[in-house]
Amino acid sequence: MTDPVPLTGEPLALDLVNTRPAGADLIATVDGLAAWLALEGDRVPEPETPAAADLAPVHAVREHAAVAVEHARRGGRPPGAALDGLAEAQRLAPAIKRLSWDGTALVATAERPGRYGVRLAAHLAEAAAVLLADPAIGRVRDCEADGCTLLFLPAHPRRRWCSAARCGNRERVARYYARRK
Ligand SMILES: [Zn+2]
Numbered sequence: 001m002t003d004p005v006p007l008t009g010e011p012l013a014l015d016l017v018n019t020r021p022a023g024a025d026l027i028a029t030v031d032g033l034a035a036w037l038a039l040e041g042d043r044v045p046e047p048e049t050p051a052a053a054d055l056a057p058v059h060a061v062r063e064h065a066a067v068a069v070e071h072a073r074r075g076g077r078p079p080g081a082a083l084d085g086l087a088e089a090q091r092l093a094p095a096i097k098r099l100s101w102d103g104t105a106l107v108a109t110a111e112r113p114g115r116y117g118v119r120l121a122a123h124l125a126e127a128a129a130v131l132l133a134d135p136a137i138g139r140v141r142d143c144e145a146d147g148c149t150l151l152f153l154p155a156h157p158r159r160r161w162c163s164a165a166r167c168g169n170r171e172r173v174a175r176y177y178a179r180r181k
Contacts, residue, residue, distance in 0.1 A: 006018065006019050006026045006027075006035075006036050006039060007021075007150050007152075007162050007163060007166065008036075008039045008040060010151070010152050010153055011127070011131045011153055012040065012043050012044075012124065012127040012131075013065050013069070013124065013127045013128035013130075013131040013132075014069070014131070014140065014151050014152065014153060015036075015040065016058075016061070016062050016065055016124050016127075016128070017062060017065055017066045017069060017151055018150045018151060018162075019032075019036055019062065020062065020066070021148070021149055021150055022147055022148070022149045027055070027058065027059075027062075028055075029055075030049075030050050030051065030052055030054070030055065033050045033054065033055060033058065034047075034049060034050055037050070037120075044120065044123060044124075045110065045112070045119060045120060045123050048116045050116060050117065050120075051115075051116070051117070053115070053117060054115070054116050054117025054120065055117065056117070057089065057092075057117045057118050057120070057121035058117060058120055058121050058124065060085060060089065060121065061085070061086065061089045061121045061124045061125045061128065062124075063082075063085075064081075064082040064083075064085035064086050064089070064125070064128070065082075065086065065124070065125070065128040065132075067079060067081075067082040068082040068083060068086065068128065068132055069128075069131070069132065069137070069140060069151065072132050072137045072138075073137050073138060073139075073140040073141075073151075075138060078132070085125075086125040086128050086129055086132075087125075087129075089121045089122050089124075089125035090122045090125045090126055090129070092114060092118050092121070092122060093112040093113055093114045093118045093119045093121070093122035093123075094112065094113075094122070095110040095111065095112050095122070095123075095126070096110070096111050096112075097109070097110065097111075098110075098111035110123075136153060139153055139154060140152070140153050141153075141154060141159075143160075143161050143162035143167050144160045144161065144167075144171070145161060145162070145166075145167035145168075145170060145171050146171075146174075148161075148162060148166075148167050150162035150166075150167075
């Protein structure tokens with residue numbers, strides 16, 4: 001199953017990994033990446049129109065995050081290359097707190113150097129690092145629907161689908177017809 005609309009609303013690092021559902025890559029192109037960034041809204045740094053050169057660093061972080069999550073969610077030690085990749089992406093654009101005056105008070109915003117793709121990759125790698133070090137990583141599951149590879153972090157232990165609208169309903173209908181045969 002492929003769905004052209006990315007699943008969002010999970011921890012940012014899972015949303016990133018989920019942009020590559022079975023057989024598809026929803027952020028393979030600049031337009032795809034821009035659409036995903038728009039869906040993520042203020043969870044990603046000051047959205048800019050991405051350029052072709054911005055794709056590679058984001059794809060690299062996604063690959064490292066996917067590998068690390070697959071190991072960590074099963075209680076295993078992720079390959080060093082994946083962890084090094086996440087560290088390197090952050091090293092290329094480390095964040096500082098930039099203070100600005102909004103007229104009445106100081107406001108701190110994260111500021112990173114470099115071109116957009118490198119800053120975005122650093123932000124996503126940091127989100128992955130936070131998730132991977134969180135004990136909640138052990139609760140990350142994959143969707144039970146046939147052919148769906150999306151990952152989610154259930155707030156409720158009985159959640160079985162990446163989303164009810166996407167897979168839950170489809171599976172319920174399939175089971176209903178299977179029972180009637
Ligand atoms: Zn699903």
